[in-house]
Amino acid sequence: MSDRPNTPLLDRITAPADMKGLSDVELRKLADEVRAETISAVSETGGHLGAGLGVVELTVALHAVFDTPRDKLIWDVSHQCYPHKILTGRRDRIRTLRQQGGLSGFTKRSESPYDPFGAAHSSTSISAALGFAMAREMGGQPESGIGDAIAVIGDGSMSAGMAFEAMNNAGHLGKRLIVILNDNEMSIAEPTGALSTYLTRLYAGAPFQELKAAAKGAVSLLPHPFQEGARRAKEMLKGMTVGGTLFEELGFSYVGPVDGHDMDTLLSVLRTVKARAAGPVLIHAITRKGKGYAPAEAAIDKGHATAKFDVLTGKQTKSVSNAPSYTSVFAKSLVAEAGQDDKICAVTAAMPDGTGLNLFAERFPNRCFDVGIAEQHAVTFSAGLAAGGMKPFCAIYSTFLQRGYDQIVHDVAIQRLPVRFAIDRAGLVGADGATHAGSFDTAFLSNLPGFVVMAAADEAELVHMVATAAAYDEGPSAFRYPRGSGVGVELPERGVPIEIGKGRILREGTRVALLSFGTRLEPSLKAAEALQTRGISTTVADARFAKPLDEALIRDLAEEHEVLITVEEGAIGGFGSHVAQFLAEDGRFDTGLKFRSMVLPDTFIDQASPEAMYHIAGLSAEDIEAKVLQVLGITDLAAKRA
Template sequence: MKRTGSILDTIASPADLKRLTVRELVRLGDELRRETVSAVSVTGGHLGASLGVVELTVALHAVFDTPRDTLIFDVGHQCYPHKILTGRRDRMRTLRQGGGLSGFTKRSESEYDPFGAAHASTSISAGLGFAVARDLLGDGGDVVCVIGDGALSAGMAYEAMNNAGHLGKRLIVILNDNEMSISPPVGALSKHLMQLYTERKFQDFRALARGAVALLPPPLQKGAARARGLVKDLVIGGSLFEDLGFSYVGPVDGHDTRQLLAVLRTVKDRADGPVLIHVLTEKGKGYGPAEKAADKYHGVSRFDIVSGRQHKAAPQAPSYTAVFADGLMREAERDPRIVAVTAAMASGTGLDKFQQRFPDRCFDVGIAEQHAVTFCAGLAAAGMRPFCAIYSTFLQRGYDQIVHDVALQKLPVRFAIDRAGLVGEDGATHAGAFDIGFLTNLPGFVVMAAADEAELVHMIATAAALDDTPSAFRYPRGEGTGALLPQRGVPLEPGRGRVVRQGGKIALLSLGGRLTECLKAADELDARGLPTTVADARFAKPLDRYLILQLARHHEVVVTIEEGAAGGFGAHVLHLLSAEGVLDRGLTIRTLCLPDRFIDHDTPAAMYAEAGLDAAAIVSAVHAALGMHRRREILPLGLASAIA
């Protein structure tokens, strides 16, 4: 029976794809691409990567029996078509909104998301775990991992492939090669993939048709450099992947549904060990504005479908990222020893601007945070002044190297920690919640947090001047506060904070980007007859002992505020006050920090309100503390101290 209506409207689950003809699956891909564009135009999100895997997603769900077969997407930037086909189409316009769908795969969201992802290079390790569990439990089913060429630059992916090749388990890895990670792919692997593309013809799976080959279609033959080898009938034995124990299949045209179906079905029927299918795709495929954009619409805000114009509010102040880039370039102009390092986030950290200005002094090492940290340690040991710019959430991946290779050797690596605190639509996976705690615990570290963009400029200068100790400065995502920027950063005295507003009864001691909310809270408290001092700690380590002790001695209530998890700045303040015996004298103190749970995606304002770190929550904390303070005044000292 010939269908004339929408095929996508008939899809309630992946099982519905099994009844479709190849022609109908091709048509479904076209409809799925249009639906993805339509949904993301309303919410914003990671559009380009999702458009690049439309045909691949259709083919995977048509061939494999999900969720019995396990399908794991690396990172998750490309999972929107998958969400549409797995019963979540009616919620796609809640994507990345409060209470809505996650922008990544998430176990609690659907049985079709067997493993959560938002950080790169985890899929093969997780997939091998599923494969081993399958064989031990005798459950059957295939395990398929989809990983991008950018994510394959991380060492963890090779650790997993090495282990998988050794174990010999049946595991299917799809290498989605679009030559386009967030930043341009770098390193020997990228060159190896280019060689596979330019120096060998399309190889069908050996068992499918030995000697039957077909050239890649013209749309994928981009440029003489990539097309020159297509005329060669060359079969490269012992490729990198085969040396790791994988059967290599490809390259395969990732936008040819018929070709994908043939290869996937053959692999499913005949593979008896680990297999890597090399699929060539184009990020942003099928949507003109994305295809033309330099970043292929990797991450977009809401946009007009016809024109592709994104609806972005006019910035009221420069972003912290831009201020960091400009500040670091000014320091580098004065000091030729300054170099910058990032891990596949040159544009995200602002170092793309630095790279244009100082191409020989900027290094993008790929998705390899561990290597980035130790690379910086080597640079520092050799007399350079490295700045390692990594998002807080990704810096976690290099923690052992921070401890062993940097802190233990007292090497002056400077960590520029972007996206500190809560980050909005990307949610818990990208929140910068833990760096204060895990860095302040390390001996000899100087840890700073910028309250505004002017402070960030001074902290860059401070880090540049520190030649005998490792240091870090953290700053939020998004626009600054509109503070007047200095012409030149002035190094701060380590461990010296500042009082920005003088009061008398209440003291709010802020670390980082909540200072504006503290000032708002102080206005409200002053209006209620509670004169409030507001101080900016600047340093989580070393602490400004004098400032903290003065606040404790001259105020009835002290409240610390930070954009980090428990065990960070507030904990160190409590430790200091306890050691100085201040707590024994009846001081009422509260430490406000992120709650002991992960906070789901929403607007930053809503997330901070939920976390209890906005002005209203600060005022409430003060009133609660005052109530306890009054109760304590009529109790014996010992009991009062216990209550406080």
């Protein structure tokens, strides 16, 4: 790792109040030091680099002009908040980012009063800021009061319907609210859609220099006799070269576009808005993701998410696995199926690389759709494709699929449309923590009539489940798989459809049965080996399906074993709950069967390494062994693990 940067100005800042005495020249220098400190810190921890580098000047200017934490500064998604954390009293812990017991990679209310609203998903900031603004109007937080409410939202996040719902409401209410559109032409992937085209048009026609007078709010600062003429000139300039009509029609005063890396412009705009804004204002700032660090600027994703890296070269230190990632296995399997069936198409919500659909798009560009950050639309768009005779695979991370749940119920399940949901990042995800953990999809999908819900125990099973979903046309289906590399099993050349609702037995025993759903199969097999050394004969089965259940398999396991334990990487209410319901209805508990269900605990687990998270969750091989011993009344290891 390189030496820490020299930061004499930053060393004097322990809170935003310390910035109030700095000159504008010093604030420019402070921004340079914050950028260097951000690069240095992320080189040691890994994390979201590019987004933070793109808002360094904006972050410094906001904290210099406004009075946080009384003024509520809300970052949309908030993966760009590292500079904000450095300036708000957390610099001494910035090199614990995304580590167990360290700083979150996102804003978090419990972490600091400077984080008034937590986020890690997109498009929530304007709604939250409007809530703060109305709480201010109604006398909320009387002990300290609420000042301004400021939302900083990216152009990618602005494409989501929720952002426009909030703007529509804010324009109607007419209260003072400041929205900063951080327009960097980049979310995680290249932005898509009409809004992106509109924003591009807003600033394509004229250089910043022609707009600076208007952008700096110079009109309101002129002597009164000259203001009207200047205002008309400004409006004419905006109408010809800038625009903003869309936002103004929603009830916002539009300012911009402004250069988001020009500290003088930013400070002037923000000071003017702070002094004069009466209702909702939108400031359109143009920034560059990865700004100021050449390796990030040159990267395809602009340094969106990095491993640890060398500051001088930008070379990342990544662990190499001999096994392919589940994401790549899914993508290649889907490409293989689509090569045989021209009805197969794919939909993603602004995550083509993360879901592997970039590979599909290269092979079948006319059958791949990136709809932007719009999960609700992605689901219903997929439903329309299915109703129209296509075979859509809707590939969305588990945690993001939650955002489209009403559409899954109303538009897909009720109509029994054969949409195939490919659910990436299912289960615990490590450094991104609770907001990105795929904990709930098994529960919320298995509750829906007519849904087929599968989970891949390894990468070979994932290949077969892609083929199963491609072949299944009777209704909606879903298959879940984790983040990261597979377990190293041999992959079939092409998937073979699995009989719907049929599990498999991998190890036969006589006393205990472990019934795994998904990724905990390998730890279950390890636990069975350990139990064997104690003379406890253990069967291990892979359920494959949470819905429909393999009732014959479950009945046999219940009849032939003293203990039956289900194991899954999902929340209460999922696979184990459905097994328990079946056993109760089938009268199996009347026979003395000892049944337990191992699930994710009823809490949100903060960031840690995947191994540590499994121990926290109680789902490691040792935990499974201890659970068996506890049920059997063998207390040594069970007590140790308790």
